[in-house]
Amino acid sequence: MSDVCIVGIGIHPFGRTDGVSGLDQGVFAVRQALGDAGLEWKDIQFAYGGSDAAGNPDTMVDRLGLTGMQFINVRNGCAAGGSALFSAQMAIKSGEFDIGLAVGFDKHPRGAFNALPSEYNLPDWYGEAGYMVTTQFFANKITRYMHQFGISHQTLGRVAEKAFRNAVHAPHAWRREPVSLETILDGPIVSDPYTKYMFCSPAEGGVALILASEKKARELGVPMIRLKAATMRTRPPHSFEVFAPFVDVVENDSGPRGTASRIASADAFSLAGIGPDDIDVAQLQDTEAGAEIMHMAENGFCNDGDQEQWLAEGRTELDGKLPVNTDGGCLACGEPIGASGLRQVYENVVQLRGDGGGRQVPGQPKTAYSHVYGAPGVSAVTILER
């Protein structure tokens, strides 16, 4: 079967843009992607759009044009972007369409995400007692992981330091000033062991990707960026997830537990026919510094505990063995839920085209990997090849 290609990309800068709705940030991204591909809105046959808190994506047709095209809304938590991309890919693979759009945008209020128990099949008391707080879960997960696999506080700090350093060169990033390791480690604690620099913030932004069949992509004469795999998976038994009033007891609790990420990753590598060693650049969900650490292992790039050495040796830096989160990731870009997963793919296309400027990974990368994770145990992975 021929590949599905990404032929156009667009992004509205992440962060805070007062006076511009989430939807209009999505529209901005779509127009940029159309320009990038040399297309007009009327050429787009279908769209899948994701937004968690900024309205129904299909209402974008008001702004972009009433062409009568198919537009399906996707609501899938942090996997919304990945799910939109998966769906768009399948619409082309099936032969139904030749060219379409995956778009995501969001605009969240300041402060922590404000989830309600009923949205997650949980009793009201769970929220009343103060447990509907994502940061609690992330902090609990890394506390146990650090204890089990010998990860230091300093290594958490190095992840955040790298994020802000890379973001200096990413025009779409939110926090583009370097922050010293000392400042990161000594910052105000949000949820132990994490300081405020080690957590990302809810934010705003929009991303659009135009997908086309291989045949259509050749006609357009654009760089061929092939979507070799796009997977979205849910959690396995015994996993430890966001908003968990309990975790299963297991016979041997000394090793890592299964996760949605492990499944999505293994299946994506299987589909693409390559392995972790073949990946040249990766964007891994880093809603907090420890997430990047744990996701390095959950996605098969290293063994649990090896991250301590990887970070100390700079192996995930732009010029390292496996550059990770080259645009500063969620830590520096913030997290507009509907757009965040697509930002990773946008960044990977930039890297594969060699357009990264000051953040370009050297050596003309040929393969790029992206991964998101979210409540209540969903994950989406993509693998791109040039």
Added chain:
Amino acid sequence: MRAIAEGLFTDDKPPRLVGGRDKTSGRIVFPCPPGSDFDPVALGSEGTLWSFTIQRFRPKSPPYAGPEDFQPWAVGYVELPGETIVESRIVNVDFDALSIGMPLELTFIPLDPAASEPVMIYAFQPKGAAA
């Protein structure tokens, strides 16, 4: 004592937590889900700390129903051997003294100590700690 939710604790003195045993697989979950797939089961009152963190900012209301005047609290997961691992406040302990594996026992605390008729939530404390 006014519990934060019905069916969360047993009527024993002192109460115990109520989990649910899957009628088919025997798996124990917490809390006990509504419906007929699970039998309510009183969980053990002693366990060990599985992981933890400190909640340093006031969670958003709604849904949080705790006092406006916020003091940080510890929250973690407590392994009840052979049963399940429950999420819980960890109380009557210095934050610096928290460590994975420490023995804990069930206790109950008011969600808002200043309330005239406070609702009670469950918590765990170091074994033998003064309440």
